[in-house]
Amino acid sequence: MRALLLAAGTGTRLRPLTDTIPKCLVPIHGKPLLGYWLSMLHDAGVHPILVNLHYLADMVRAYIENSGFRQIVSTVYEENLLGTAGTLLRNRAFFGRDPLMLVHADNLSRFDVHAFIESHRTRPPGCEITMMTFRTPTPESCGIVELDERGVVKAFHEKVPEPLGNLANGAVYILEPSIFRFLERLGKEAIDFSTEVLPHYVGRIFTFHNDVYHRDIGTMESYEAANRDEGSCAKS
DSSP states (O other), rough: OOOOOOOOOOGGGGTTGGGGSGGGGGTTTTHHHHHHHHHHHHHTTTEEEEEEOOOOOHHHHHHHHSTTTTTTTEEEESOOOOOOOOOOOTHHHHHHOOEEEETTEEEEEEHHHHHHHHHHHOOOTTTOOEEEEEEOOOOSSEEEEETTTSSSSEEEESOOOSSSEEEEEEEEEEEEHHHHHHHHHTSSSSSOOOIIIGGGGGGGGEEEEEOEEEEOOSSHHHHHHHHHHHHHHHOO
């Protein structure tokens, strides 16, 4: 299975840290965030990997070039951001006709990648996406998902003041290649996966629950918490 790591974000909410370093390279307990993803996917045999670049792209290229993953990683530069699904569509030739993994690389996550892939393989009939979920302590700031008895998404509740639970979208997906037909029908280059793709597939999105660890590195508070968490893991 191949993967797309979305790593082009500017990390506005992490300034001033991201004034001089791209969000995907912020250090978590001394290791760049992108490195956690590359290590986990490499170890699970999920490669080749495509990484999209935009903000401080040369720094990301240099990191990959000097890492141990240069043989399995390709990069693609976006002068103008295409959106999370636009990047996918632009690079569809990279993925061929097999299922692929789509990852928002601005999250820190640990989970059983093999179990995730197996969950997609055994998904209910009619489902074309498997989405990773996690329990969030701040449901009002996340996309909360509502599931049916099969574990299939029946509704999304995006950052509502009184959310229905704390089961959140982890922004890690396995996609069937049939999704490219839908993206093409939209007839445009810039496409957002969360707002323009996921709503179309409600009722056809299976879920895999991450009960190990997942944190969105979106604010300085969450960034500091991730560093504390990794520090605790290193000591244990």
